[in-house]
Amino acid sequence: ETGVTQTPRHLVMGMTNKKSLKCEQHLGHNAMYWYKQSAKKPLELMFVYNFKEQTENNSVPSRFSPECPNSSHLFLHLHTLQPEDSALYLCASSQRQGYGGYTFGSGTRLTVV
Amino acid sequence: DQQVKQNSPSLSVQEGRISILNCDYTNSMFDYFLWYKKYPAEGPTFLISISSIKDKNEDGRFTVFLNKSAKHLSLHIVPSQPGDSAVYFCAARGNSGGSNYKLTFGKGTLLTVNP
Numbered sequence: 001e002t003g004v005t006q007t008p009r010h011l012v013m014g015m016t017n018k019k020s021l022k023c024e025q026h027l028g029h030n031a032m033y034w035y036k037q038s039a040k041k042p043l044e045l046m047f048v049y050n051f052k053e054q055t056e057n058n059s060v061p062s063r064f065s066p067e068c069p070n071s072s073h074l075f076l077h078l079h080t081l082q083p084e085d086s087a088l089y090l091c092a093s094s095q096r097q098g099y100g101g102y103t104f105g106s107g108t109r110l111t112v113v
Numbered sequence: 114d115q116q117v118k119q120n121s122p123s124l125s126v127q128e129g130r131i132s133i134l135n136c137d138y139t140n141s142m143f144d145y146f147l148w149y150k151k152y153p154a155e156g157p158t159f160l161i162s163i164s165s166i167k168d169k170n171e172d173g174r175f176t177v178f179l180n181k182s183a184k185h186l187s188l189h190i191v192p193s194q195p196g197d198s199a200v201y202f203c204a205a206r207g208n209s210g211g212s213n214y215k216l217t218f219g220k221g222t223l224l225t226v227n228p
Binding site: 006009040042045048090101106 | 115117122147149154155156157158159162202206215216217218219220221
């Protein structure tokens, strides 16, 4: 089992749907991150959680809503998305915010139709 | 404003030869640099890193060079193998106590190693 697991691997949703992405890590890390990777763009940091507390929201639209119930789990709730939100969404974790290397999950490929 | 730049979107190299991937940064607060490798349908995986107190770090076939005065780093792969074909991301981070602690990525360079 890989260190950071993301589900689902692929998701197609309509603009009026509500869905959630899940991320789970069993590395004992205390910081978790959501990144967005769009074509021909750098990985964009969306949210950071450190010891379950959100410490950064990188000007992400409110149609993306993160949730971190504990240090091992991270969710990204999606509602009323736009086609331009289609991208690869990557979860990562590290020992704590700003310390240690990042371990990434395999990502969720999201398509908004 | 892109703080980490990988100006070559792609690079093609013959098997056995050297691959050199370049990265430039603009933020002088960055003091730790990493390279990640990404295969299709997988997340990025850590490859090698270098602290700003060093100018070279080597791990097997992979060597990263850092030129602080030029704000430039490069990843050398020698000899290149077809299995090295992937997207390589350069990333940089500042001191954990400052606002630049977060990992900032470049756009990536697609390396293709031809047999």
